[in-house]
Amino acid sequence: MKKLIIGSLSFLLVACGGGGEGGNITVDTGFRDYNELFVPLPENALYPADNPYNAVKERLGEFLFWDPIxxxxxxxxxxxxHHPDFGWADGRRFSIGHDGVGAGPNRLGSQVTDIHSPTIMNVAFTGLTINSQLSSFVSGGYFWDLRADTLREQALGPIQNSIEMLGDEIPVADALPIMVERLKAIPEYVELFEQAFSSENAITPENIGKALATFQRKIISPNTRLDQFINGNTNVLTQQEIVGLNKFIDGGCARCHSGPMLSDNQIHNDEAIINDEVVRTPTLRNLSHTAPYMHDGSRATLIDAIATYEGRDDLETPIGEGDFADIAAFLNTLNTNSFYRGKPERLPSGLTVGGSIN
Ligand code: HEC
Ligand code: HEC
Structure with missing residues (x-):
């Protein structure tokens, strides 16, 4: 066993010059100034100036999110x-699209995405860094390759994707016009769009995207133990969690996983983590809800994900097996169970809430 024993940490602090007990990184139980690397997640969602919050828009977006129409x-x-029971991801390596039946790991079907579904939790803050001005912040970009600049643009992607939602019957070019016509035929949607956007004929692709974005911005998870710790409440972390935090920094993880999201949301060319595929740095919040990990969903557990970095020579000090548990303990301080997990009881379309997921 190469596990550290908490009681011996203070001895290790003195005795361990790197490499002790199977870990490569010197054990440091002391507090540091963490504010240059991390700041708490904002307690309220942020909305861009061109798509401000209103309650009707948020409710409309929630209906659209769950409506298979x-x-x-x-x-x-x-x-x-993106289901609340699976941390607003789907708990699968790859997702099953338009012919699927069931939810999460039990979903069955033949239309499979070629990339892992990320959570939509905290997408209001995607791209937020320590230096961002909250008042003028516009979140983004989105997708593993950052190909969507904004959240409202992103939302129209799956609707036009033949594997995910569209299927093979409808040509991609017709997808959005057809969805608009379907919604226009439902008086409750006509009214909700008019109220949400204070205009007539408000059912447009752009406004579908805006409503979906507004709903998704609601789903945030501030005030985890790490947020409390960064706010100055130093009692909330255990000694192992502090050791893990310091190892995370000394191991070079915070070069990419920093700021309120523990992500710079950047693509680091020539620094692929898995195979040769470079993708943007994902958030490290709520990992207890969103296994499996990585863009190909190839890491089943958090320890597996951390072990991916073992011995990488581009890290400041490459982590070793004895470091995994401490870093995992630290990452678990970013979890919370108090995020929104509501589900509408009915839909304006009269279709089954969520579609064939039950
Ligand atoms: C069939 C499964 C599936 C469906 C249905 C689906 N998504 Fe996704 N979603 C994914 C996958 C897979 C990705 C990652 C795709 C990529 O990065 O290329 C993703 C990415 C996202 C992202 C980007 C998150 C980020 O951090 O960059 C958001 C936001 C999102 N989806 C919202 C939605 C919305 C809104 C809908 C409905 C209009 C939707 N998704 C429908 C599987 C799905
Ligand atoms: C060069 C930037 C960079 C550094 C340094 C880095 N990461 Fe990552 N991290 C990424 C990227 C990019 C991904 C996604 C890789 C993929 O899916 O192929 C990722 C994914 C992860 C994931 C999986 C998250 C998920 O939801 O799938 C974990 C956990 C993680 N990193 C932890 C760490 C730890 C611990 C360290 C330090 C030992 C570290 N990272 C160092 C960029 C980085």
Whole structure:
């Protein structure tokens, strides 16, 4: 066993010059000034100036998120792959799209995405760094390759994707016009769009994206133990968690995983973590809810994900097996169970809430 014993940490602090007990990184139980690397997640969602919050828009967005009417065959919704029971991801390595039945790991079907579904929790803060001005902040970019600049642009992607929601019957070019016509035929949606956007004929692709973005911005998870710690409440972390935090920094992890999201949301060319594929740095919040990990979902557990970095020579001090448990303990301070997990009881379309996920 190469596990550290908490009681011996203070001895290790003196005795361990690197490499002790199977870990490569010197054990440091002391507090540092962490404010240059981390800041608490804002306690309220942020909304961009061109898509401000209103309650009707948020409720409309929630209906649209769960409504399979936006899929070709009316069985698949955003919640098919971003479900509150699975941390607003889907608990799968790859997602099952428009012919799927069931939710999460039990979902069955043949239309499979080629990349892992990330959580939509905290997407209001994607791209937020220590230096961001909250008042003028615009979140983004999105997707593993950052190909969508904004959240409202992102939302139209899955609706036009033949594997995810569209299916093969409808040509991509017709997808959005058809969805608009479907919504226009439902008086409750007509009214909700008019109220949300204070205009007539408000059912447009752009406004579908804006409503979906507004709903998703609601789903945030501030005030974890790490946020409290960074705010000055030093009692909330255990000694092992502080050791893990210091190892995380000394191991070079915070070069990419920093700021309120523990992510710089950047693509680091020539620094692929898995195989040769470079993707943007993901957030490290709520990992207890969102296994499996990485863009290919290839790491089943948090320890597996951390072990991916073992011995990498581009890290400041490459981490070793004896460091994994401490870093995992630290990352677990970023979890919370108190995030929004509501689900509408009915939909304006009259279709089954969420589609064929039950
Ligand atoms: C079939 C499964 C599936 C469905 C349905 C689906 N998504 Fe996704 N979602 C994914 C996958 C997979 C990705 C990652 C794709 C990529 O990065 O190329 C993703 C990425 C995202 C992201 C980007 C998150 C980030 O951090 O960059 C958001 C936001 C999102 N989806 C919202 C939605 C919305 C809104 C809907 C409904 C309109 C939806 N998704 C429908 C599987 C799905
Ligand atoms: C060069 C930037 C960089 C550094 C340094 C870095 N990471 Fe990452 N991290 C990434 C990227 C990019 C991914 C996604 C890789 C992929 O999916 O192929 C990732 C993914 C992860 C994940 C999985 C998250 C998820 O939701 O799938 C964990 C956990 C993680 N990193 C922890 C660490 C730890 C611990 C360290 C230090 C030992 C570290 N990272 C150092 C960029 C970095």
């Amino acid at each position: 936006l899929s070709g065959n009316k069985t698949t919704s955003c919640a098919s792959c």
